[in-house]
Amino acid sequence: MSLSALRVAIIVFPGSNCDRDMMVAIERLAGRRPALVWHKETSLDPVDLAIIPGGFSYGDYLRCGALAARSPIMEAVLDHAARGGAVMGICNGFQVLLEAGLLPGVLVENAGLKYVCRNTCIEVVGGTDSPFTAGLAPGHRMIIPVAHNEGNYFAGDEDLQRLEDNGQIAFRYVDSDIVGPANPNGAARDIAGIVSANGRVMGMMPHPERAISAELGSADGATMLTASLEALIS
Amino acid sequence: MSDIMTAPHQDPAMTFENAASMGLSREEWDLILTRLGRTPNLCELGIFSAMWSEHCSYKSSKKWLKTLPTEGPQVIQGPGENAGAVDIGDGLAAIFKIESHNHPSFIEPYQGAATGVGGILRDVFTMGARPVALLNALRFGAADHEKTRHLLSGVVSGIGGYGNCIGIPTIGGEVNFDASYNGNILVNAMAIGLANSDRIFRSAATGPGNPVIYVGAKTGRDGIHGATMASAEFSDETESKRPTVQVGDPFTGKLLMEACLELMASDSVLAIQDMGAAGLTSSSVEMASKGGLGMEMDLDLVPAREDGMSAYELMLSESQERMLMVLKPDATDTARQIFEKWDLDFMPIGKVTETGRLVLLKDGDVACDIPLAPLVDDAPEYDRPQAEMAKRPTLASADITDGRPVTEVLAELLGSVDLASRRWIYEQYDSQVMADTIAPPGGDAGLVRIHGSRRGLAASTDCTPRYVEADPRTGGAQAVAESWRNLSAIGARGLAITNNLNFGNPERPEILTQMAQSVLGMGDAARALDTPVVSGNVSLYNETDGSAILPCPVIGMVGTIEDIGAAVGMAPTAGMALVVIGQTAETDDGWLGVSLYARNLAGSPDAAPPPVDLQAERRNGLFVQQQIADGLITAAHDISDGGLAVAVAEMCIAGRIGAQVALPDGGNRHGWAFGEDQARYIVATSDAGALLAEAKAAGVPAAAIGSTRDAGELQFGDENAISLEDLSNLVEATIPALMSGG
Amino acid sequence: MQVIVNISLKEGVLDPQGRAIGRSLTDLGFQEVGEVRVGKRISLDIDETDPARAEQRVARMCETLLANTVIEDYEIEIAGENEA
Amino acid sequence: MQVIVNISLKEGVLDPQGRAIGRSLTDLGFQEVGEVRVGKRISLDIDETDPARAEQRVARMCETLLANTVIEDYEIEIAGENEA
Ligand SMILES: Nc1ncnc2c1ncn2[C@@H]1O[C@H](COP(=O)(O)OP(=O)(O)O)[C@@H](O)[C@H]1O
């Protein structure tokens, strides 16, 4: 089956601002334009992947992702996940997935107490059988930018240990020659992204959709997204 | 003065004292009485004072602004609309403008800066353009001044707070520090958008009878002129101290932007105007007067956030995220649906009329009825006097230099706040959202890809206030030239500019001279470089305790590059020759007058700034653009603050590569290294011979001065080499140390 | 009726903002300042006259939206009763 | 001694956050919710035994750092006295 057979939906909340970027990236990599689904919808047509994009859903008011997580469409996303459907949340999307309870932990304000936008180097950890890491070798390194104010992953020690033991840590920030600390936000155990216990739900702070060609600074995001799409189709 | 006719509504009739407290002069007050044929009421007087304020009427600057070149084959819309528009080919227009938010940012740095960004974005999407890039130009007081840290951190997080949330990348800007800004910082924000060139929206109202629609957020009492509100005699209700700063809501701003763009894609909008300074007043007056028509509005219909708002308050509120539109008569339902989908207020509040008057109803009564013509056409225009300026002497390098090694001075300059890395600032801005950013902040110009194409849009903001102070005409021209150079250095061709004139009190002749002469210089340069002025903004009275800021006419230039793949950065690779463009091999001294060297190391001796040769700027810039397009130049950086040595060091730091640079045999070593002669670039090439031959053929001075090398050290002649890592740490440490109080 | 919800970080959860404020205060010469913690205070106008019922509804709001009970505690004050 | 500072937006200052929260609560079925405003609640451990003096010092902290008096009001509660 070719990638263009894959049905992808991108959920759009008021204040989402990476929805178009993700749509463009997926269309380029898969050859088919994903559907944009407005948050007021209450159902989701059958899809192979639901993506919650980055941005400032509801202005990031109250807590990042909190208001979006209670939006009408999220029932349908929860149902989709409960059936084993794949869900990917990027940046604000990751925050939404945590607020919706699809992934454990919370994302709190960056340790530097400032918004940070720059490249980071992340390493594939993997371990769980997840479509989001399956096509990437453990230890594979990628340059992917972050842009957020609340990317500091926090969970209790037991939860962190469980994530570690279950192989649910998908990506970690690692040292590189990029100016500034490897971990841009103080995240516990340098966590950049995690997956659910069954590997089908993934959230990450870095933006792969912004790193899809050398001209944009890196094409590693394209590698990562393509690997995920391929794993989902097979 | 007797009432010829009673003013409408129950509002008290005004006196000259009232007018004076709103900033109007005796002559202006008399003019209002004559034009109106009676005394105005509070609401009417408020409208006059707002429309005749310096901000809306440009009364002190108009005479000079008129001298600027505003036309050219590329210009679709010059000054006069919400933003300027230039043709960038492929049926597209770049729409852009810069605007100041200096005073609010000093009072409340976060909100002041945030609403500055929000305001300039509205100016751009009002014209039907989707914003694609933001830039800014900032001036703070001395780095060690007690307020600087607080103001800088607030302004930067405010700019980021709005731009990041609404999802427009910030791709460039500039920051200077000088004690003259201790009590009056400058916060200028620029936005660039893209639209189809045949789908540009303007503000002139058309079609009497057509509905006037209010959309966006509700109106509150924020931003109403503080001085006016404090005067108890204007209002019988006891005023608590109302905030005079507005609070931005980027979330609503984003919804408003999406809703407006969605509506504009349908065929519904006849005219549209954002509510910026003086809110509903300036938007309604401008729309009606530009259309040569009148307008009638029922203020009871204006969506209000608070109860009991008076006509005066409703008309002068500067609440954010609001727009006024004239729709086609049958389009109201379509429009309403769109705004409701985005959870925004949508309210028909009036209609276009043929009367040439602004008529406002409140509580079923007439609250204002004034002819529009005087508000706009009779707005005062002043020809204020200038002062004689003594010509400054040319400084001899030998008078201020010593024999210290170049690298030692270099380290000192690079560690200063003037040249230190701005990373701490620009990493707080989302520079990559929209996934089209080719060159984020950190290089000479920002560059975004025109979505879905191979072409790029480049932009830079620039001004060197110390040059403007020393010689306004040269300084005005230099600001344009530096922007042009910053674009050329990445391979882009400047197309047009916007400007933000930040000066002190124009009623002082020496300040008027600064403004007038720098505008003339700006015009000279804009003509020579074919970069007409398409929009701009004026901010005067930037003073504290009678001392003015260093004059700061900021230029924002926008240009294009045909193939983003051909654009270069300033990072050279190993084994490259370094060539200086704009200077010959024989040059062994440079212009230190008013340089950063003179200012930071020699106590700013009185001197003339480097002259600006516009023909050389043009020729050298076009040459660099061409050689970048042809691939002969692989990295480039313009020479500006700090001169040649600083430019080379910045390239080495960017490329993480060392270099060996030859020193001239004679002349003045520091003058050569740190002089700020204009129209120059350092470029890297793998074929110096070919590049020098091209330069010779084009009549462009050029000389090979050295080459990059892997050793990780920068060396001038046989002086001690300096480690690149040390230089890099130096440059990166300064602002973080300043901001952490170190 | 006005109801106030005070939301604070659970004990043991790191509060970098509070720490930064504490440090700034000490730098500014307020040597007496020890730990600083920052929470939220949300005030709600509730169309409800029975305080018990108001409290119960607001508790529901906290559980569903206002607080993230993974890291936050909340406390409800019925302000309408005590105040003018 | 524990001192609490409640910081709220001045009346008339737009509270976009409060508005967004209010709308979400209504959408979630809490129809009784009217205006919502969000403020900060800062708790400070102060090494000081005299409540009057503590209050005076904290007021100074509010003016210099904790509150932005252009748009915010503050209110000081000496918690140590009334509570356990
Ligand atoms: N306020 C700012 N916002 C965003 N980027 C900035 C800001 N100030 C400086 N920069 C970026 O830092 C780099 C260096 O700035 P500057 O020294 O002013 O450049 P130049 O001398 O080439 O005009 C540029 O890329 C500029 O865009």
Ligand SMILES: [Mg+2]
């Ligand atoms: Mg430059």
